[in-house]
Amino acid sequence: MLLSISTTHNPATDLSFLLHKHPDKFQSFETSFGKVHCFYPEASEERCTACLLLEVDPVGMARGRNRSPGDLLSHYVNDRPYVASSLMSVALSQVLGTALGGRCQKQPELVSQPLPLQATLDVLPVRGGDDVLRQLFEPLGYEVQATRQTLDAKFPDWGDSSYYSVTIRGEVTLSQLLTHLYVLIPVFDNEKHYFVGEAEVEKLLAKGEGWLADHPAKNLITRRYLRFRSSLYHQALARLVEEEASNNEPPEEATTPQKSEQQQSLNQQRYAAVLQALLESGAKSVLDLGCGEGRLMRSLVEQQQFRRIVGVDVAIRTLEVASRRLKLEHLPEVQADRVELIHGSLTYRDKRLEGFDAAAVVEVIEHLDPPRLAALERVLFGCARPKTVVLTTPNQEYNVMWESLPAEQFRHADHRFEWTRPQFQAWANQIAETYGYTVTFQPVGPVDDEVGSPTQMGIFRR
Template sequence: MLLTISTEHKPATDLGFLLHKHPDRFQSFDLSFGQAHVFYPEAGDDCCTACLMLDVDPVGMVRGKGRNQSFLLSHYVNDRPYVASSFLSVAISQVFGTAMGGRCKDRPELVTTPIPLTARLDVLPVRGGEGFLHRMFEPLGYTVEAVQHSLDEQFPEWGESPYYSATISGTKTLSELLTHLYVLVPVFDNEKHYFVGEDELEKLLSKGGGWLASHPEKEQITRRYLKHRSSLYRQALARLVEEELEPTEDQAVSEQSEETLEKPLSLNDQRHGVVMAAIRSSGARQVLDVGCGEGKLLRELLQDRQFEQIVGMDVSIRSLEIAQKRLKLDRLPERQAERLKLIHGSLIYRDKRLEGFDAAAVVEVIEHLDPPRLSALERVLFEFARPQTIVLTTPNREYNVMWDTLPAGQFRHADHRFEWSRQEFQDWANRVGEQHGYSVRFLPVGPEDEKVGSPTQMGVFERG
C-alpha cells in the first residue's frame, strides 16, 4: 500500500522538515507486521512529494508471537498486504509520529502554518461506496477525487469493487492531515487488525479533539473506529456530545466581546430587520435559517404568518438546545410548533434536508469557516440546496477602524477565520452567483460611513 503526500508550498522541501525525513535518503523502518519505507520521488522548491510505502508480511503477522497456530486460511488469503487499513494508521503513528504530534525543532513556525497539501491513497477499501468517501473528508475542508478499481471484468457476478485510489486536497497543517488519515483510514475499511479496548477509545478522543465532535458523520466514524463495540462507542459519543456542549472560556469571552462591540449600534437587531425585509419581499413561504445559533432570527420568522415552514440548522448541539428553550417549543400551540423544526447539521456537507426551500438566511456564518471550506459551502448551498433566494451577511473589515476598542488588524470575533472588504465580498458573491445561476445585489447593514462603508454587508442572491 502506498501513501503519498505532496505540497506546492514554497519552498516545497519544507515538507522534509515537517516529516523529519530527509528528501535525499531512502529510509526503512521495521514494524511488527512488516516494513515501512519512506522516500521522495520529487523534491524541489516548487513541488515536493513524500511516499510512505508499507510492505505487510501476512505470514509473519499470523505466525507472530503468542498467535494460535490453528488459524483459518483467510488469515493468509486476504487484501491486507495491498490496501490501506489499520496497518497504515499504525505506520503513520510510528514513522510520522513527531509530525502528527505537531513538533518540528528546526522549523517550529511551520508546524502551525496551513499549507496546500495533497494526499493520495493507493489503494483504499471503502466499505460504503464513493459517497461515503466524500462524506468523511469534505466536512473537514478537503476536495476529494476517487477512481474505482474493478475486481475483474470477466467476472461481473463478483459485484462492485470497494477499492479506490483516493486523493484529498486542502490547505491544512501537516499535523491535521496526518491525524485525519490516522483516524479515518481504518473507518473506511470498517475493520482493525488488533484488539480494540479502552485505550483505542482514548486515542480516538485524543486524535479527534477539535474536529470529530462537530463532524456530521461522527456516529459512523466512532462505531467503525471502535469495531462496533457498543459499550465503547456509546461512551465515546457521550463524551463527544459533552465536548460540543461545553463552551471554552475563550469562546465565551469572544462572543461577549463581539456583542459588546456592536451593542451601541444595535447592529444585531438591524441585521435581522434587513434580513427579514429581504426574505419577506421575496415572497418566500418555506425558509431555512442556516447557522441559526440560539434562535434569535427564528423567533422573528415564527412571528410572521407569511412563513409556513421554518427550519433552523446549526452545527452546535448546545446552540440548538438554547434555541429550543428560547423558542419554548414544548409550550407552543400544536399548529405553531408544526411550522418550526430544528436540525443538527453542517453547511459544508450535502444534506437533502436543505433542499426545496424558497429562501435561506445565512447570517454571519461564512466568516467562521476556514477559506478552503468555502468551496464546499458554495456547492452545498448554491448547487445542491438551490433555494430561490439566499440572503447572506458577513462583516465588512473596512469598518473595523471605526471601533476604538478593537485593536488594529484584529477580527471582531476570535472564531472568525477571515473578514472581507466590500470589494472582496462582492468579487466572491458575483463569481458564485454567475457560476450557479444567481443574480446578486448588495445592501449595507448599519450606519454607513462615506469612506469605510457599513459594519455589515449583505448580498441578496436570486435564482434566475
C-alpha cells in the same frame, strides 16, 4: 500499500522539515507487521512528494494474530498486505509521529500554517463506496477524487471491487491531514488488525479533538472505528456530545457574523476571555468549577501567575480524561504541585473550595435546574467566597443568528434554561447585592447591534 503526500507550497521542500525526514535519504523502519519505507520521489522548490510504503509480512501477521479456530483461513487469505488499513495508521503514528503531533523544531511556524496538500492512497478498501468517501472527507474541506478498481480485469462481468485509488486535496496543516488519515483509514476499511478496547476510545477522542465532535458523520466514524462495540461506541459518543455542548454553539453558517475572528471557535474565544479576566484579577489561586476535560486548566497551567490550580467536576470519568489531557503523571514535581483535580458537587458546601483568590464557572449554570442553581449560589458566593468569580452562560437572544437552530430550542438538549441579557444581568446583580460583590458584564464572541454576543460573561469582585 502506498501513501504519498505532495505540496506545491513555496518552497515545497519545507515538507521535509515538517515530516522530519530528509529528502535525500531512503529510510526504512521495522514494525511488528513488517517494514515501513519512507522516501521522496520528487523534491524541488516547486513540488515535493513524500511516500510511505508498507511492506507487510503476511506470515508474521498470521502468527501474531489472535483469532478463533473457525477463522484460520483468513490468517493467510486476506488483503492486509495490499491495502491501506489500520496498519497504515500504526505506521503514521510510529514513523511520522512528530508530524502527526504537530511538532517541528527547525521551522515551528510551519506547524500551524495551512498548506496546499494532496494525499493519495493506493489502494483503499471502502465499505460503502463513493458516497462514504465524500461523506467523510468533504466536511473536512477536502476535494475528493476516487478511481474504483475492477475486481478482475480478465473477468469484467465480475464487476467492480470495493477498492479505490483515492486522492484528496485541501488547504490544511500537515498535522490535520495526518490526523484525519489516521482516524478515517480504518473507518473506510471497517476492520482492524488488533483488539479494540477502551484504549481505542481515548485514542479516537484525542485524535478527533477539534473536528470529530462537529463532523456530520461522527456516529458512523465512531461506530466503525470502535468495531461496532456498542459499549465503547456509546461511551465515546457521549463524550463527543459533551465536547460539542462545551462549544455551546450550533454549526456556523453563512449568517454567523464576523466568522473570521482569527478563525477561532466561540469556545476558544470564551476560554481566552475567561483567562484574561483571571489574569487581570491578580489571582494566584484559581478554582475551575465544572472543569470538564480540563480545557481551561491547560491554559491556566501555562501561566506562572497561578500558583495553585484546582479543577472540580461531578463526573469521575471526566476527571480521568482531564488528568490525561493535563499529563499530570508526567509533569515535573514543581509543576504537578500546582495542579489538583477533585471530585465534588457544586451544589453542596465543600471546605476544599474555600480560600481561593478566583473561581471560573464556564458554561455551567445553564445545566442546572433552578432549585439546584440556588444551591450553587450559596455554595459559591456564600461559602467558598473567592475574591473574584468569572462566570459565563449563553445569550438566548443570539440564538436567532443561527438558521440551523429551530426557534424556541436551546443550544443543547441538557440546558435547563438560557437567559437573555436582561435576565442574566438581573440575576447577577441580585447575587452581587446579596453576597457583597460588585459585578461587571462583558460580551464574548462577535457582537451584533441588536442581539448582542453569543456568550455573556459576568465578573464578580468582592
